[in-house]
Amino acid sequence: MSIKAAITALALLGFAPAAQSQDASFSFNLFSYEGAYLNRIFRFNADYTAKYNIPIDVPFALQIPVRSDVELIADGRPSGGIVKFTFATKDPSGRKFIENFHVIDASFPIPQGSSDPMPIRLQSAAKALTQSAYPSAVQGFTDAKIISTLEIAVNGMRAVELLGTYTDPSNGPMVLQLVAIPHPDRAESYFILHNINRTLVPMSGPEQLPETLGGRVLDSFTYE
Known part of the structure; x- marks a missing residue:
């Protein structure tokens, strides 16, 4: 199993209480939002390649949540991978990083001669995340540790x-979520790099991941 993209990360997780913002004049809490979310659908396919000249080997789609107090910054040519969405505050004194969601191309080979190859592919993916993706993501940062590695479901x-x-x-305690999503029928696939600023997203535990902006994006991920 090989991961084909170089990874650049912002920062990552510990479910101890996060430090409060040093800027007393600015207040933001992702989970206190009471407004409506809108979803923008992004499709990455042959039409996307034709429009932006960015090759897409495996078509996929995402729904990006939009809310009035969050700025969305889309990078279609990130350093490594296919696309990166960054969410930031609309703070008049300067944008503050909330989360990002980075789609990176990967290969999870399908073993021949197996009637049920997915468990083997998931084991290979877990090894790649632990031994390759995670060390690259946390390189240069402090207090790095792995909390858990487990199988999950992403949109079925x-x-x-x-x-x-x-x-x-710069941002203090952060959350890192790495998710490998093997394509059901082919080796070419993607994995996700999701970073969360815990000062602005005061998570009490992993059960709140689906409530985050990137968690909402992940729940919408689909191969097309």
């Missing part, structure tokens, strides 16, 4: 999730 598909922790010198 079997996947592997790694949760890890470290501290970003």
Whole structure:
């Protein structure tokens, strides 16, 4: 199993209480939002390649949540991978990083001669996340550790999730969610790099991941 993209990460997780923002004039809490979310659908396929000249080997689609107090920054040519969405505050004194969601191409080979190859592919994916993706993501940061690695479901598909922790010198304690999503029928696939700023997203535990902005995006991920 090989991961084909270089990874650049912002920061990552520990479910101890997060430090409060040092800017007393600014207040933001993702979970206190009471407004309606709108979803923007993004499709990455041959039409996307023709329009932006970015090759898409395996078509996929995402729904990106939009809310009035969050700025969405889309990067169709990130350093490594296919696309990165960054969510930031609309703070007049300067944008503050909330989360990002980075789709990175990967290969999870389908073993020949197996009547049920997915468990083997998931084991290979978990090994790749632990031994390759995670060390690259936390390189240069402090207090790095893996919290858990387990199989999950993403929009009805079997996947592997790694949760890890470290501290970003600029943003403080962060959450890292790495998710490998093997394509059901082909080796070419994707994995997800999801970073969360715990100062602005005060998570009490992993059960709140689906409530985050990136968690909402992950729940919408589908191969087309």
